Amino acid sequence: MIKAVFFDLDDTLYDQLQPFLMAIQTAGIGGLFSDRLQIEDLYKRLRRHSDRLWERHVSGLMSLEELRFERTAAAFLDIGINISEQTALQLQQNYEREQKQIALREGVEPLFEQLEACGIRIGLITNGPVEHQMIKIRALGLLNWMDEQAIYISDGIGIAKPDPEVFHHVRLQTCCEPERLVYVGDAWHNDIVPSYRAGWNSIWLNGRLQQPRAEESDVEYMECRTINEIMPLIPSSGKSETGCLL
Ligand SMILES: [Mg+2]
Numbered sequence: 001m002i003k004a005v006f007f008d009l010d011d012t013l014y015d016q017l018q019p020f021l022m023a024i025q026t027a028g029i030g031g032l033f034s035d036r037l038q039i040e041d042l043y044k045r046l047r048r049h050s051d052r053l054w055e056r057h058v059s060g061l062m063s064l065e066e067l068r069f070e071r072t073a074a075a076f077l078d079i080g081i082n083i084s085e086q087t088a089l090q091l092q093q094n095y096e097r098e099q100k101q102i103a104l105r106e107g108v109e110p111l112f113e114q115l116e117a118c119g120i121r122i123g124l125i126t127n128g129p130v131e132h133q134m135i136k137i138r139a140l141g142l143l144n145w146m147d148e149q150a151i152y153i154s155d156g157i158g159i160a161k162p163d164p165e166v167f168h169h170v171r172l173q174t175c176c177e178p179e180r181l182v183y184v185g186d187a188w189h190n191d192i193v194p195s196y197r198a199g200w201n202s203i204w205l206n207g208r209l210q211q212p213r214a215e216e217s218d219v220e221y222m223e224c225r226t227i228n229e230i231m232p233l234i235p236s237s238g239k240s241e242t243g244c245l246l
């Protein structure tokens with residue numbers, strides 16, 4: 001039986017596109033785009049560049065500020081728009097401000113209630129600076145649902161996804177076998193591959209219809225498009241021998 005479900009934060013428990021759309025608007029650059037789809041395309045590219053540059057940041061080759069500027073400039077360049085460093089910085093500042101007003105995705109609270117009813121613990125594993133992530137965690141009210149000890153932030157523990165060591169570390173702290181643990185995340189590279197490599201059950205919340213990397217075809221995972229599809233994927237959660245009434 002599953003003992004605990006850990007979640008990624010950004011773009012898993014809340015929709016990261018929403019604060020990004022607001023940040024574009026308040027930066028006064030909405031007119032650069034033909035429609036919302038183009039902004040979503042830009043956002044996906046920004047995420048990909050962010051993942052690509054993350055390892056350089058973790059290994060000390062690039063500051064977080066440099067990463068934020070480079071990912072933004074590279075994503076805009078991909079869609080044929082040149083932006084100044086000043087605009088990129090303004091966009092980042094607006095994005096950080098909008099992230100303080102984020103809300104949990106629809107279905108997250110009912111999912112937490114169902115997990116609690118099944119006696120399954122809830123936690124978080126997220127990459128980023130501790131205070132920056134904690135601002136979002138507080139804004140989302142997540143401390144009402146999980147112990148602070150069940151929240152693992154990369155800068156706090158000194159290891160970051162996609163290093164599978166993160167998942168080994170959390171497993172040891174949780175005192176569970178890896179097959180008793182589930183990880184839910186939106187990013188193939190940072191969430192699904194390393195949690196699988198650490199022996200966990202991996203659920204890919206793939207609402208943006210991304211493709212897995214062909215060279216990682218050995219990775220086993222479950223997949224869904226929305227939060228509401230997660231509970232039936234939790235191994236054994238619907239079976240009577242677990243003692244769960246749901
Ligand atoms: Mg994420």
